[in-house]
Amino acid sequence: MNQQDVLNQVQEIFQDQLDDESIILTNESTANDVDDWDSLTHIMLVVAIEKQFKIKFTSMEILSWRNVGEMIDNILNKLN
DSSP: OOHHHHHHHHHHHHHHHTTOTTOOOOTTOOGGGSTTOOHHHHHHHHHHHHHHHTOOOOHHHHHHOOSHHHHHHHHHHHHO
C-alpha cells in the first residue's frame, strides 16, 4: 500500500463521516480546509481510520499531526 492508496481510503472515510462527497484531501489539508472538521469529528475520524486500517494511534501521535500527510505517514509506518 502506498501513500496515494492510503490518501484515497482516508478521503473516503472523511466523506463518509462528514457526510460530504465533495471533500478532496491532499497531504497539505488541515482541519481549516474541511468544513465540519472540528475536535469532535476529529475523534470520530481517528476511530474510523483505526478501524479501517486495523491500527491504533497514541495520543502523542494524534497530537503531532499538522496535516493529512503526517497522518498518512503515521498510518503507513504502522502498516509496514
